[in-house]
Amino acid sequence: MTNLWSWITTVDHKRIGVMYFLTSLFFFFVGGIEALVIRVQLWKAEQALISAELYNQLFTMHGTTMVFMVAMPMAVAFFNYVVPLQIGARDVAFPRLNALSYWIFLFGSLFMNASWFVGSAPNTSWVGYANLTSLQFSPGPNVDFWVIGLSIVGIASILGGVNFITTIVNLRAPGMKFMRMPLFTWMTFVTSFVLVTAIPVIAVALILLAFDRFFDANFYVTAAGGDPILWQHLFWLFGHPEVYILILPSFGMISDVIPAFSRKPLFGYPVVVYAGVLIGFIGWGVWSHHMFTSGLGPIADSFFVASTMIIAIPTGVKIFNWLATMWGGSIRFTTAMLFSIGLVAVFTIGGLSGVMHASAPVDLQQHDTYFVVAHFHYVIVGGVMMGLFAGFYYWFPKVTGRMPDETLGKIHFWLALIGFNLLFFPMHFSGIYGMPRRTWTYSAELNVELWNQLSTVGGFIFGAAAVVWAWNMIRSARSGAPAGPNPWGAATLEWSIPSPPHHYNFPSLPVVRTREPLWHEEERREVEAVTLAEPEREPEMPRPSFWPILVAAGATLTWALVMTGIWWVPLTGLAFTGFAIFMWAFENPFGKKAGAHHG
Amino acid sequence: MADATAAALHADDHHYTATGLPSWKVGFWTFLGSECLFFGTLISTYMVYKGSSVQGPYPHEILNIPLTSVSTFVLLMSSLAMVLALDGVRRGSKKLAVTWLAVVIVFGSIFLGFQVYEFSHFVHEGLTIPRNVFGSSFFVLTGFHGAHVTVGVVWMTTLLVLALRGRLPPSKALSVEIAGLYWHFVDIVWIVIFTLIYLIQ
Numbered sequence: 016m017t018n019l020w021s022w023i024t025t026v027d028h029k030r031i032g033v034m035y036f037l038t039s040l041f042f043f044f045v046g047g048i049e050a051l052v053i054r055v056q057l058w059k060a061e062q063a064l065i066s067a068e069l070y071n072q073l074f075t076m077h078g079t080t081m082v083f084m085v086a087m088p089m090a091v092a093f094f095n096y097v098v099p100l101q102i103g104a105r106d107v108a109f110p111r112l113n114a115l116s117y118w119i120f121l122f123g124s125l126f127m128n129a130s131w132f133v134g135s136a137p138n139t140s141w142v143g144y145a146n147l148t149s150l151q152f153s154p155g156p157n158v159d160f161w162v163i164g165l166s167i168v169g170i171a172s173i174l175g176g177v178n179f180i181t182t183i184v185n186l187r188a189p190g191m192k193f194m195r196m197p198l199f200t201w202m203t204f205v206t207s208f209v210l211v212t213a214i215p216v217i218a219v220a221l222i223l224l225a226f227d228r229f230f231d232a233n234f235y236v237t238a239a240g241g242d243p244i245l246w247q248h249l250f251w252l253f254g255h256p257e258v259y260i261l262i263l264p265s266f267g268m269i270s271d272v273i274p275a276f277s278r279k280p281l282f283g284y285p286v287v288v289y290a291g292v293l294i295g296f297i298g299w300g301v302w303s304h305h306m307f308t309s310g311l312g313p314i315a316d317s318f319f320v321a322s323t324m325i326i327a328i329p330t331g332v333k334i335f336n337w338l339a340t341m342w343g344g345s346i347r348f349t350t351a352m353l354f355s356i357g358l359v360a361v362f363t364i365g366g367l368s369g370v371m372h373a374s375a376p377v378d379l380q381q382h383d384t385y386f387v388v389a390h391f392h393y394v395i396v397g398g399v400m401m402g403l404f405a406g407f408y409y410w411f412p413k414v415t416g417r418m419p420d421e422t423l424g425k426i427h428f429w430l431a432l433i434g435f436n437l438l439f440f441p442m443h444f445s446g447i448y449g450m451p452r453r454t455w456t457y458s459a460e461l462n463v464e465l466w467n468q469l470s471t472v473g474g475f476i477f478g479a480a481a482v483v484w485a486w487n488m489i490r491s492a493r494s495g496a497p498a499g500p501n502p503w504g505a506a507t508l509e510w511s512i513p514s515p516p517h518h519y520n521f522p523s524l525p526v527v528r529t530r531e532p533l534w535h536e537e538e539r540r541e542v543e544a545v546t547l548a549e550p551e552r553e554p555e556m557p558r559p560s561f562w563p564i565l566v567a568a569g570a571t572l573t574w575a576l577v578m579t580g581i582w583w584v585p586l587t588g589l590a591f592t593g594f595a596i597f598m599w600a601f602e603n604p605f606g607k608k609a610g611a612h613h614g
Numbered sequence: 615m616a617d618a619t620a621a622a623l624h625a626d627d628h629h630y631t632a633t634g635l636p637s638w639k640v641g642f643w644t645f646l647g648s649e650c651l652f653f654g655t656l657i658s659t660y661m662v663y664k665g666s667s668v669q670g671p672y673p674h675e676i677l678n679i680p681l682t683s684v685s686t687f688v689l690l691m692s693s694l695a696m697v698l699a700l701d702g703v704r705r706g707s708k709k710l711a712v713t714w715l716a717v718v719i720v721f722g723s724i725f726l727g728f729q730v731y732e733f734s735h736f737v738h739e740g741l742t743i744p745r746n747v748f749g750s751s752f753f754v755l756t757g758f759h760g761a762h763v764t765v766g767v768v769w770m771t772t773l774l775v776l777a778l779r780g781r782l783p784p785s786k787a788l789s790v791e792i793a794g795l796y797w798h799f800v801d802i803v804w805i806v807i808f809t810l811i812y813l814i815q
Contacts, residue, residue: 109641186637211648240667242666
């Protein structure tokens with residue numbers, strides 16, 4: 016009980032990172048099972064194993080879960096655990112705010128998934144296009160769960176973004192200049208900027224939808240002069256930067272993994288950094304390529320065709336940087352390295368099909384077909400997830416103090432790679448043959464049954480890979496070989512401290528002189544003299560606090576009460592939240608006399 | 615390496631930061647950046663829907679520029695009071711701090727009072743959220759701004775209570791400065807809203 020309490024009240028970035036990871040892992044299996052049910056339903060043409068209504072709920076929740084409850088929070092798990100260690104900090108800038116982000120994310124996700132238990136899971140797809148989501152066309156509570164659940168989860172992302180920007184700007188150890196930061200920290204930095212700017216846009220889109228549904232507003236009601244296209248603009252104005260929110264952390268991870276296992280510094284470090292920053296910027300100017308079929312006109316279309324093709328350039332630059340890093344290196348094919356190389360190969364296929372439908376006339380043919388489904392799974396599963404797998408195997412020894420089982424890891428990799436390609440490559444064909452996405456069943460005359468069956472087989476192989484992964488995790492965490500501080504012989508600061516790290520990370524802060532402090536013999540000795548030392552007196556760390564979980568509960572309650580549609584009812588939740596925020600503000604994080612404002 | 619060594623001397627201090635800026639300030643500026651996008655999206659929505667209403671009341675029939683100019687002036691003056699309150703706290707003058715924080719609260723409340731009057735007057739005239747897209751976008755935009763002012767008034771009241779109890783010494787000036795950043799931000803957003811919605815109809 017005491018142990019559970021210590022996790023509930025923890026403000027330690029490492030524990031919060033582990034909680035983020037385990038929660039997103041749980042949702043990875045939830046979203047995966049949803050996908051497998053979809054694949055079973057699509058096994059045969061004109062099959063009706065499950066109802067069309069249930070099918071709608073499954074693909075909606077699969078998409079929403081995988082984006083907002085798996086890919087994003089699993090990256091945030093790594094932000095949490097790894098970034099403070101990489102920059103030589105003892106924690107994030109606002110430890111309690113960090114705990115708040117986690118609890119809000121958890122409660123929002125649970126709230127949305129609770130819809131399953133009342134049989135009304137969201138059913139209007141993860142993009143929730145207006146005016147399908149209006150009361151007129153979706154009278155049930157399905158969309159209510161979606162709009163409120165997403166709004167709650169969004170708060171966590173904004174707070175997390177603020178926290179990591181501040182952490183990286185302010186808590187770098189002495190000498191850790193921006194251009195000496197490891198690439199994963201850099202990409203976390205860029206991602207955080209995209210988070211704090213993109214999430215408010217979808218927040219407003221969702222608020223407008225909530226007002227339409229609960230207070231009879233007219234934002235997406237055509238009869239009253241509202242315009243459903245506004246939703247598409249706002250959603251994709253968030254939605255395309257979101258794509259880079261998903262992929263940049265994985266790019267960062269493999270930019271650390273590939274040099275470590277090639278025994279070479281990253282080729283063209285500044286170029287990789289600038290390419291990442293550029294992707295973050297240009298990512299804001301491509302959103303309407305999701306809307307070529309909505310009739311924006313040739314000038315708007317041309318602009319977005321051009322910007323979309325341009326953004327492929329910095330991405331391609333990174334691919335060549337990774338290849339050049341491996342070139343001439345002494346490569347060790349560990350599981351982490353295999354997944355990184357897998358990303359480079361498979362993501363490139365997804366990138367190329369992306370350039371194909373960057374062209375508006377081509378996109379008109381491919382829009383809303385399985386070709387698009389193939390494309391974005393290649394970049395999100397083949398890119399984002401491969402990167403997360405690589406990061407998992409790379410940092411597993413740091414987190415647990417034990418080595419991951421390489422044999423099981425390689426089985427995981429090959430099953431994932433084969434299953435993944437068997438699952439998604441045939442979708443290019445079913446799409447080109449004209450199979451629309453989000454379709455509950457398909458006509459036998461379409462001749463796409465074979466492609467669908469290959470996909471379903473691939474899906475189950477990918478599912479098996481996930482089971483091997485989980486098994487490896489449990490087994491290695493219990494009985495893996497002890498890791499030691501730097502089992503991979505890697506270059507960056509997180510490998511200069513014991514595995515697992517002390518709760519204070521660094522007894523005193525190291526001084527950094529280069530990008531690869533552990534690869535320069537003299538610098539390594541100086542750094543490790545500080546980082547591996549036993550302190551006479553442990554550094555004072557912020558104390559546990561239960562206010563973050565209460566504020567998160569209050570915020571969730573407030574939003575959930577909006578569902579009543581009575582304007583003053585949510586205010587009761589707001590009053591509770593306000594009370595909890597007050598108590599938080601007057602709690603001294605270091606536990607001496609009261610003093611406000613330590614974050 | 616002199617700079618790095620000098621920084622290392624302070625490395626074990628809780629207040630060590632790489633930039634020398636307090637983390638609270640960096641974080642709050644970042645948050646305000648996020649808020650810019652939030653209000654920017656709401657304002658854009660209003661602008662996109664300008665002239666789209668299919669039934670009245672329309673903006674030119676109902677928006678009262680002289681009345682709102684008064685409340686706008688009061689809100690702008692509250693920002694001046696905010697600056698003076700921060701100055702009072704920095705000088706360690708309890709009297710100045712309490713006085714000017716009270717002025718901020720009173721002026722903020724006057725602004726909110728005008729908004730309550732305006733809203734109820736509009737509802738009386740038949741303009742509600744469901745009435746037309748003007749009603750929807752007007753009430754949601756100005757309502758969220760009003761909610762921000764309300765949060766600010768509560769925040770300032772907290773600071774006022776602290777100041778009255780003598781718990782706002784110059785060493786706590788950062789708390790007031792951050793609250794001031796928020797207050798000025800909300801003020802600036804109002805200038806944009808007032809210009810785009812009331813003045814340029």
